[in-house]
Amino acid sequence: MKQQLGSEAEAFFACYTQPVQRGIRLNPLKCTAEKLAGLLPFELEQVPFSPLSYYAPENFKAGQEPLHHAGAFYMQEPSASAAVTALNPQPGERVLDLCAAPGGKSTQIASLLNGQGMLWSNEIVRGRANILLSNIERLGIRNAVVSSCQPEVLCSALAGFFDRVLVDAPCSGEGMFRRDEGAVEEWTPEHATSCAIRQQAILESAVQAVRPGGVLTYSTCTFSPEENEGVITEFLKRHPEFELKDTGLTSGRPALEKARRIYPMDGGEGHFVAVLQHTGDSVVLPAANTIKSSTAAAQLQKEIFRGILPGIPAQFGEKLYLLPLGLPRLQGLGVLRAGILLGEEKPVHRKGASPRLEPAHAAFMAAKPEELNQCLSLAHDDPRTAAFLHGEEIEAPPTLKGYCGVAVEGITTGFGKCSSGNLKNHYPKGLRILGK
Numbered sequence: 001m002k003q004q005l006g007s008e009a010e011a012f013f014a015c016y017t018q019p020v021q022r023g024i025r026l027n028p029l030k031c032t033a034e035k036l037a038g039l040l041p042f043e044l045e046q047v048p049f050s051p052l053s054y055y056a057p058e059n060f061k062a063g064q065e066p067l068h069h070a071g072a073f074y075m076q077e078p079s080a081s082a083a084v085t086a087l088n089p090q091p092g093e094r095v096l097d098l099c100a101a102p103g104g105k106s107t108q109i110a111s112l113l114n115g116q117g118m119l120w121s122n123e124i125v126r127g128r129a130n131i132l133l134s135n136i137e138r139l140g141i142r143n144a145v146v147s148s149c150q151p152e153v154l155c156s157a158l159a160g161f162f163d164r165v166l167v168d169a170p171c172s173g174e175g176m177f178r179r180d181e182g183a184v185e186e187w188t189p190e191h192a193t194s195c196a197i198r199q200q201a202i203l204e205s206a207v208q209a210v211r212p213g214g215v216l217t218y219s220t221c222t223f224s225p226e227e228n229e230g231v232i233t234e235f236l237k238r239h240p241e242f243e244l245k246d247t248g249l250t251s252g253r254p255a256l257e258k259a260r261r262i263y264p265m266d267g268g269e270g271h272f273v274a275v276l277q278h279t280g281d282s283v284v285l286p287a288a289n290t291i292k293s294s295t296a297a298a299q300l301q302k303e304i305f306r307g308i309l310p311g312i313p314a315q316f317g318e319k320l321y322l323l324p325l326g327l328p329r330l331q332g333l334g335v336l337r338a339g340i341l342l343g344e345e346k347p348v349h350r351k352g353a354s355p356r357l358e359p360a361h362a363a364f365m366a367a368k369p370e371e372l373n374q375c376l377s378l379a380h381d382d383p384r385t386a387a388f389l390h391g392e393e394i395e396a397p398p399t400l401k402g403y404c405g406v407a408v409e410g411i412t413t414g415f416g417k418c419s420s421g422n423l424k425n426h427y428p429k430g431l432r433i434l435g436k
């Protein structure tokens, strides 16, 4: 680091005697900056890497905040938000996040797509893909596909399909040293070299998925030149059809002239970001999906939502979905979720009876209160909010009957089933706040 930073090395090492920098990112799909500022127990101070991100105090316990359960924000290390700012996704585009769990950058991409276009979030490790999916659900993202697939399989099946691809690569994690002692213990020079080999391999897969004219953004949270400038220099040698573009970031400092390095003294824990543009010719797109519309899914959609949302109501096994428009073929790509999970068909053990349609938590999370047929509105400090998040039955106006959303401060946070002035709790057991 002394060699890399020269006269700034002292300032760099001095940062390691300071507390870790934490960040919180607004989810504009569900909340506004004014609402967030009014309800959080600290002042919002903007970070220099993304207009949606703010610093958070070291002792802030997000999991205890009803607004976190509502999906109003995502906790993200401040400099990590720089990669998606540089990726610069535009509403209506198709964007692939190839190494996506736990979902910090995917949920940021979804915020910028603003419900238009398609986000494909992939995570190779299945257990981590489940965490990614739960964050996609919590933030109410409607237009995402979540998969757990090998990058080479996914990217060759979806060749040329994406306007923008993000590779937020697994790395030696030097930018994590202040918050994760495990990262310090794991670090060896050999580990950095093996990471660089893996990063090259992931980029070799990713490159196939980018359409001509499209953008490939590479990021890591390490300072090692081998995994950053080294990987990009090698990539450009192998791929003359790509050129390095300016990241558009003004914070941090230049690397390879157009890429960007962020160090702890720049206001975040540390990141490297490079933007590569495909300058090649046209490509053959993957086959479109031909999915039959399902009447059960359409019916469940009507039971939950007031109006018709864009998408294709579809059924796979007992599960009912509202699929995003323009999906490619999904077979063999380890897809865990496409679009909104509306709910499930449950068999009724009575002769001639049609199956019961049971809504899913995810369907309510993706809705604004005004889009729901029924919704119980609570203030964040209403004792029923805490009781609901603990999994308890709560009081509701007797006029509410059947499945009903629960909104905290105007943000849908879950649902329940109302009868006789009570709401039976359907807040998922795994998400409940334990203890009082």
Ligand SMILES: C[S@@+](CC[C@H](N)C(=O)[O-])C[C@H]1O[C@@H](n2cnc3c(N)ncnc32)[C@H](O)[C@@H]1O
Binding pocket: 080, 098, 099, 100, 101, 102, 103, 104, 105, 106, 123, 124, 125, 128, 151, 168, 169, 170, 171, 198, 202
């Ligand atoms: C830096 S993390 C991604 C963080 C994520 N983008 C976010 O912002 O929340 C890198 C991810 O790559 C995954 N990964 C590990 N080996 C991989 C491989 N060979 N190919 C693709 N992804 C891999 C890891 O499981 C990890 O979730």
